[in-house]
Amino acid sequence: MQHAVSDSPAPAEGAPPPDALEARARREALEAALPMFRHMLRLRVVSARMVDLQREGKVGYHASSIGEEAAIVASALAAREQDWVFPGTREWGAALVRGLPLSAYLNQAFGNAEDASKGHSPPDHPPAKSFRIAPASGVVGAHVPQSVGFAWAAKIRKEDVVTLAVFGDGATSTGDFHNAVNFAGVFKTASVLVCRNNGRAGASPISRQTRTETIAEKAIAYGVADARVSGSDALATFTAIRAGVLRAAEGKGALLVEVVTHPEPSLEGVDLFAMSEHDPLVGLRRVLERDGRLDAEAEETMRAELAAEVDAAIAAAMRAPAPNASTLFEDVFARVPAHLVAQRALVKSKE
């Protein structure tokens, strides 16, 4: 069992001294701090706008990541170029961090004619294969064993690829979680399983998911490593996940890492960019300002740029028309079979 990584990038009290790998992860966290901040800010701006758009009925769905950006951004940034990230629905932001254009995310959210999913999938499911992001499922937990299978395939093919799956605390109750961690243990796959524990699944508290104190300790049942960090501390979060990636890449097997997050119960009257001490933006801003890498003015510029980018992308996505009805019948199979050609004629005749 890997020792727990504490809430801050400094070694936790009483923890054993960090090994070389962890020291490296810690160093890299500090290097990644500024881009991490910008990505977190970007997701914050996007999610805030999406929350509004959903309230207005302009999009059918949105999974807010406000306050939980550290877990998501750190997973995407801690992955190496060749590694794959398997997000759940609430981790749509991982694709943006890895380079998916905002327009692609928004076209998908609006399910318009430019949507890579062709209006097939609801918002927050942007295909992003070229950014090595696996497809999210609407079924909680379903992607976790898939991430393990992917890493397992890489191992069989002797390729140096780590997979990172990100999922909520609720997902740990699923059979898919059990299968995923168990197979990762048995076949010693290069898997980092990131549980974003926000203490709730829907409206139910975590006491309705598990009797254990932590999610991390579940690793014991599968013979894989575990770690636990505060998702309010972006650098610690990056460090723990990055250490898991490096470790997995060395053939040392899987890590289950619990990132404890505290999204605000309500955004009513909250300063969206400094919500509370739990807000991972707050802590990271402090570090960056202390190190002279960020100041209020620079952040203001950043925010303005991001807001402008998001506004423009939303406007563009809203202007695009709906997909052509014939696209409904594409991608069920690699080629459209006869029975779907016949069914397509039923909607075509209407057009």
Next chain:
Amino acid sequence: MQHAVSDSPAPAEGAPPPDALEARARREALEAALPMFRHMLRLRVVSARMVDLQREGKVGYHASSIGEEAAIVASALAAREQDWVFPGTREWGAALVRGLPLSAYLNQAFGNAEDASKGHSPPDHPPAKSFRIAPASGVVGAHVPQSVGFAWAAKIRKEDVVTLAVFGDGATSTGDFHNAVNFAGVFKTASVLVCRNNGRAGASPISRQTRTETIAEKAIAYGVADARVSGSDALATFTAIRAGVLRAAEGKGALLVEVVTHPEPSLEGVDLFAMSEHDPLVGLRRVLERDGRLDAEAEETMRAELAAEVDAAIAAAMRAPAPNASTLFEDVFARVPAHLVAQRALVKSKE
């Protein structure tokens, strides 16, 4: 976490002193030793005959329990009068221990007109509701969450009922196992989950089921108690399970107990009643002989009685005719609906 129970009823070295409850369980194990021996012997005789009958094609299926009787018999005997046992297929013997007549077991195995399942189920699935035995499923693991739900219902109804589920090491890989132990933890049900770990699932070694050293340590992931005993030691097995029952009955929640068994890889040339040091009959016989409660002559009589009983029951079961074809259509629903009345006419017309 409950401390591990060692291979012998004497406290393990280094183990904390037994609490009152465990001391009581230990005492009761000794009291139950002779009936336990007789039940184990009986299952041994039955299973040996069934293995032959299957080889001869006289029954379609049999799950041998030879060498693993302690786990099965102890579960059934450690349960109190009002408690329910949920066996898997290989634990058919639990019903016999609790009083199901051997004729009922064999009629079921032969699927004859006297079979309580009406020829619906394959061998080793004897219904035994009046003996508070739950129905076994052919699907590995499926009965385990059911046992937890049963205990949960009793808790809701404020009735003092413990359930015991018995299952193999292979079953721990299933989603059903995960659900069962997780719900047992969350809702603190009076559940004793007995994993009969024979180190194999089908032909696959346990290293293909889990990376952990033990099954018992999986309890940690669910916040339930755990214990581990040798299934070669019938008294230790009884003690651990009994302690779990008593503990659960006191409202202290669930126990996952691992019973490590060593069935012989082959019965070729093996003395069926003294197979090896792993044979639970061997150890228990030694204790009983030491205490003057059993001698070779008494055992010989016992064996002869059992063999005669089994032979007679098999002969009777083989004489009984097949069920009437109309029974096929019974019990799909509480009443036979119109569409099944129509289908029944198709086979009736043939009779």
Next chain:
Amino acid sequence: MPSMNMVQAINDALRTSMRQDDRVVVMGEDVGRVGGVFRVTQGLWDEFGDDRVIDTPLSEGGILGTAIGMALYGMVPVPEIQFADFIFPGYDQIVSELAKMRWRSGGEYSAKMVVRTPVGGGIRGGLYHSQSPESLFIHVAGLKVVCPSNPRDAKGLLLASIRDPDPVLFFEPKRIYRAAKGEVPEGDYVEELGRAAIVREAESGKPSVTILAWGAMLYEAFAAADQAAEKGISCEIVDLRTLWPLDVETIAKSVKKTGRVVVVHEAPKTCGFGAELVALVNEHCFLHLEAPPVRVTGFDTPFPYTLEMEYLPLAHRILPAIVETARY
């Protein structure tokens, strides 16, 4: 009689049965304190407490597996699956265990429960919040399947389902949860399972077509029938209500009268329940058929996000089928 929507009627049925019979327990993801994502169980937790209205872990397999255990004990669990789309992680416990419990033990055991779950599209939910999986349960011997189309039936059929000795899948058409309103009898009120209803009769002397529908699509059938009437075609509409066991008699009577059938359902066409209805109509009314039965259904694709109104078998797709069938 008070007027209610579907949500209120189902809530009323649950409350009524829980007051009558303390073996009835409601369980599922967020069914307790918050009363479910659609608020169908709202207020039950306050009245019946934590032991009978239970927020469970996020595991459909766990919910159904433990519910079977409860049922073996003698309780009557009414698990809610948040969306029918999420029933599949628990599918094995339904098809291998629940459906076969009574049969495999020759009637010695049974596991009586009612699995409630919202089905159907039209709420912009996309592929995992819109499916209608009825045929995947009807194929499995041992399950009863119900799908009400209005508040009165919702209450009466749910109370009947809870009292019925067999396991019931109770599919709630979520698109009309709040849109369908009507008078609902107070207190104990049961609608017998296994009875279809002729909700509109064909006018004699006119070319006529039988429409078989249920749930939310019934309203589309009405709309299409209204438009067909303008073209001189009279429709007889049968609301199946209980999908299995099916009221073949009522269907056959209608088809023998009209000689023409249109079946409407949201689920994909292939191996949907419509196929079984067509096959049964063949068995029971072959010589009366004046045109091939037509299926107007969801397409053989997953359920789309953007184009769900193109996917659903709405009135504009039912109407041409009626006309084609009538003029065959």
Next chain:
Amino acid sequence: MPSMNMVQAINDALRTSMRQDDRVVVMGEDVGRVGGVFRVTQGLWDEFGDDRVIDTPLSEGGILGTAIGMALYGMVPVPEIQFADFIFPGYDQIVSELAKMRWRSGGEYSAKMVVRTPVGGGIRGGLYHSQSPESLFIHVAGLKVVCPSNPRDAKGLLLASIRDPDPVLFFEPKRIYRAAKGEVPEGDYVEELGRAAIVREAESGKPSVTILAWGAMLYEAFAAADQAAEKGISCEIVDLRTLWPLDVETIAKSVKKTGRVVVVHEAPKTCGFGAELVALVNEHCFLHLEAPPVRVTGFDTPFPYTLEMEYLPLAHRILPAIVETARY
């Protein structure tokens, strides 16, 4: 050409494809060292090693979930489910993930694999070792479903399935694993998916009936047809081979010729694939039908242990249906 039974032919197909394409991996419970409970994968572990012939944990959900991940990576997994009856704990990964992977991403991802599993009764296996769940997969858009009836097809269709770009459920009729024997081409040999075969033609000028069958029941169809011939009825037998997408053309052509259809399958009747076949025959051949299509199937009960030969739609049940249909 060597003579093989089904087990050998499938083994040969697996070996051939694994030699051709190192992305192909076989995985499942005991498929490795011991070569599977039916020995279908025997010898593959010795030739291809632990990395490509993998003994997995006892979890169908885990097997299928990780296989999807492998497929996303670009491998071509061929997971074996020990008995089709045990596929249900992994049903969600098939219907929610595998079937929808390509569609939900607008074609960006796909998860190509072939799920092999033995189906059908007749081996005294009882209710959890005998089921035929094809319609539960055909209903789900995005899956192809294959069921061979002889060694030659088994090899050719399996090789085609492995090369096909879409996920395939490959159902192996276990009752004829060793009983069905025949010549099988060596080396690379592909039978195109989606083509039914007319395996016996009706004689013109005689009252004739089309029988639609597949897998083990094909042999029962032959036996019944032989007996029918003695009564002057000529049968045209269609072996569907690929159940979905279906070769409707071949079926329709035959039915248009004979005007009479008997469908045979082991699965329960209600919502079985037979219902879809009857519905399609109605759509495509209504005016040619001279009798109502008849389904001879497993009953709407679970699969029995003792009375399996009463349950199965064997020749003695097919014959009266043929006669009834021919004389209608």
